[in-house]
Amino acid sequence: MRSIDDHSLATPGPLGVGLEELGDALGAASTVLRANAMAAGLDAPVPTCPDWTVLDLVAHQGMVHRWAASHLSGAPIEDTAALEQEGRDAPDVLGWFDEGATALLQAVVDAPDDLEAFVFLQDAPAARLFWTRRQCHETTIHAVDALSARLGRSARPDETWIRPEIAVDGIDELLVGFVTRSRRGASPGDDTSVLVRPDDVDVAWLVELATGRPIVTRRVRPESPEAGSADLTLTGEPVDLYLRLWSRRRSEPADELERWWRDTISVTW
Numbered sequence: 374m375r376s377i378d379d380h381s382l383a384t385p386g387p388l389g390v391g392l393e394e395l396g397d398a399l400g401a402a403s404t405v406l407r408a409n410a411m412a413a414g415l416d417a418p419v420p421t422c423p424d425w426t427v428l429d430l431v432a433h434q435g436m437v438h439r440w441a442a443s444h445l446s447g448a449p450i451e452d453t454a455a456l457e458q459e460g461r462d463a464p465d466v467l468g469w470f471d472e473g474a475t476a477l478l479q480a481v482v483d484a485p486d487d488l489e490a491f492v493f494l495q496d497a498p499a500a501r502l503f504w505t506r507r508q509c510h511e512t513t514i515h516a517v518d519a520l521s522a523r524l525g526r527s528a529r530p531d532e533t534w535i536r537p538e539i540a541v542d543g544i545d546e547l548l549v550g551f552v553t554r555s556r557r558g559a560s561p562g563d564d565t566s567v568l569v570r571p572d573d574v575d576v577a578w579l580v581e582l583a584t585g586r587p588i589v590t591r592r593v594r595p596e597s598p599e600a601g602s603a604d605l606t607l608t609g610e611p612v613d614l615y616l617r618l619w620s621r622r623r624s625e626p627a628d629e630l631e632r633w634w635r636d637t638i639s640v641t642w
Contacts, residue, residue: 403474406516432460438473445480494550540615568603
């Protein structure tokens with residue numbers, strides 16, 4: 374897959390990960406997804422996405438790549454179901470996937486830094502960076518799904534290609550952007566806070582659930598008084614935490630904290 378090689382002045386994301394690094398990770402994840410899909414076979418089940426086959430996974434991600442590219446190019450596509458069906462019907466679905474991934478990377482290169490486009494997460498960066506970042510992590514997580522399909526089980530962190538800095542950025546996007554979209558808050562009497570603290574990283578996230586308001590996530594220093602006030606703490610190596618928070622790395626039987634995360638907060642797509 375093509376990588377991004379330009380000298381954009383786009384402002385880096387909130388953790389300092391820039392457009393070029395996210396674009397390179399997007400290209401790498403697309404390559405990994407395709408290679409593992411081919412090795413597993415289109416009919417293989419995907420252990421980390423119950424009820425999906427590899428064909429479902431490839432058609433979904435190929436659709437998402439095209440949908441994202443349409444926003445970057447200023448011509449948003451609304452009929453995503455037709456896009457996904459196009460992939461399913463393609464004589465060479467992996468070739469169709471390649472075309473979409475390449476077009477997405479080209480759309481990132483061509484988009485201006487001041488692009489005005491739809492974004493949909495809390496605390497989102499500027500549109501060009503937003504879409505590159507979102508597709509980096511979307512594709513990375515689904516590439517892990519393809520790897521799991523080839524292995525016939527959930528992939529271990531050391532079996533992936535994911536770099537720790539990309540994992541940390543993905544944790545930030547999940548906790549600050551996705552989790553805070555939920556408006557359910559805590560059930561009456563169940564107010565709580567969770568500290569997510571990757572090992573050897575100078576940032577942590579305090580996720581607060583309170584009755585009557587949406588979930589709030591704040592970036593904090595790992596050793597700060599705020600961090601110390603959390604009711605629960607999730608720790609681990611960055612890639613391991615990244616996969617666990619996206620429900621791609623499950624310990625079985627799950628401990629109490631992991632069960633609580635799955636039932637209360639986890640984003641499941």
